Amino acid sequence: MQLTAQASSRTGARDADGMAVASFVLGLIGLLVLNVFLGPIAIVLAAVALWRGTARRGRAYLGLGLGVADLLVLVAFMQADSTVSWSL
Numbered sequence: 001m002q003l004t005a006q007a008s009s010r011t012g013a014r015d016a017d018g019m020a021v022a023s024f025v026l027g028l029i030g031l032l033v034l035n036v037f038l039g040p041i042a043i044v045l046a047a048v049a050l051w052r053g054t055a056r057r058g059r060a061y062l063g064l065g066l067g068v069a070d071l072l073v074l075v076a077f078m079q080a081d082s083t084v085s086w087s088l
Helices: 002-030 035-051 057-081
Strands: none
Touching (some): 002 035, 002 057
16 A cells, blocks of 8 residues: 555655646747637646645646747737737
8 A cells, every 4th residue: 555655655755746847848838829729728737736846846846837828919919910829
């Protein structure tokens, strides 16, 4: 029984680390494309990773910041173009 608890603990930590990395990558990609979708996903993944106690806290915080930046970029371009989307 104790062995199962230790194994699930390692798996949970690995999942949280993966979420932190995924939030960073999605936030970075979201600056270029699909920021209306990828920004909120990056924010949620970063928050869950931090809540689960990831070892990659810096990457989770970067993902959180990039997710917020995605939404800010979207708002800025929406104000400039008066549309819901933007393009280069």
